Amino acid sequence: MSSDLDGRSIIVTGAGRGIGAAIAADLAAKGARVAVADLDRATAEAVAAHIRRQSGEAKAFEVDVAQRESVRGLVAGVAEAFGRLDVMFNNAGISKTLNFMDTTEADFERIMRVNGLGVMIGTQEAARQMIAQGGGGKIVNTASIAGKQGYPLFAAYCASKFAVVALTQAAARALAEHRITVNCFAPGVVKTELWQQLDSEFMDLGLTKEAGQAINEFSASILIGRPSLPADIVGTTAFLASKASDYVTGQTIMIDGGMVLT
Numbered sequence: 001m002s003s004d005l006d007g008r009s010i011i012v013t014g015a016g017r018g019i020g021a022a023i024a025a026d027l028a029a030k031g032a033r034v035a036v037a038d039l040d041r042a043t044a045e046a047v048a049a050h051i052r053r054q055s056g057e058a059k060a061f062e063v064d065v066a067q068r069e070s071v072r073g074l075v076a077g078v079a080e081a082f083g084r085l086d087v088m089f090n091n092a093g094i095s096k097t098l099n100f101m102d103t104t105e106a107d108f109e110r111i112m113r114v115n116g117l118g119v120m121i122g123t124q125e126a127a128r129q130m131i132a133q134g135g136g137g138k139i140v141n142t143a144s145i146a147g148k149q150g151y152p153l154f155a156a157y158c159a160s161k162f163a164v165v166a167l168t169q170a171a172a173r174a175l176a177e178h179r180i181t182v183n184c185f186a187p188g189v190v191k192t193e194l195w196q197q198l199d200s201e202f203m204d205l206g207l208t209k210e211a212g213q214a215i216n217e218f219s220a221s222i223l224i225g226r227p228s229l230p231a232d233i234v235g236t237t238a239f240l241a242s243k244a245s246d247y248v249t250g251q252t253i254m255i256d257g258g259m260v261l262t
Contacts, residue, residue: 005027011037027237027238029054033082035061038060041062071122092114145259185254
């Protein structure tokens with residue numbers, strides 16, 4: 001079945017696992033040409049290979065989203081491989097469970113550098129390519145419920161995701177004249193490798209006693225009644241990459257099962 005994503009050139013950063021891998025596979029299944037970009041080239045290659053086995057078009061790229069030259073090289077490589085860049089997903093991100101009073105400058109700077117600065121650099125470099133080639137484009141950033149509420153065990157992560165929301169709004173205003181829309185989506189609790197990491201950190205800090213306890217307790221307030229899966233996210237991300245969202249910009253779309261009501 002054809003869609004308006006057929007042939008569109010799309011970058012997804014942090015696509016070597018989790019939400020990013022699911023987004024990349026879904027977009028490729030809908031006909032897009034997908035650049036699977038990740039700091040870990042081996043995982044990017046594995047995801048791209050899986051997409052190709054499913055008859056999708058994908059190419060793996062290594063990128064450090066916090067380094068401008070690396071992102072610039074990614075954008076140039078994708079433009080060379082696919083002819084242009086239509087959509088940029090700034091999805092790469094990191095987190096760490098830390099008591100508020102124990103969060104250090106190094107913790108804050110590391111998380112903010114990837115999650116905040118990385119989104120700014122990715123947005124700027126993608127926009128430069130889109131402006132140069134003409135025809136507009138779409139930039140989609142991964143925020144979080146942590147971009148709407150502050151949680152004491154994730155203060156630096158929350159600060160970085162609030163920054164993603166702010167950068168999305170600022171970029172939407174800056175780039176509208178170039179017919180570039182900029183939006184973000186905000187997942188809640190998603191069962192991915194990241195939550196496996198956080199679950200272990202909860203136990204290491206003595207906050208929980210058994211595997212799975214952290215995600216189950218954190219999910220208790222979800223109105224839908226369960227944590228999400230990456231499959232719950234991809235309907236919205238495909239919408240944001242498609243022409244159906246052409247009149248949407250500067251917005252944060254919650255995909256959290258009803259954890260945070262805005």
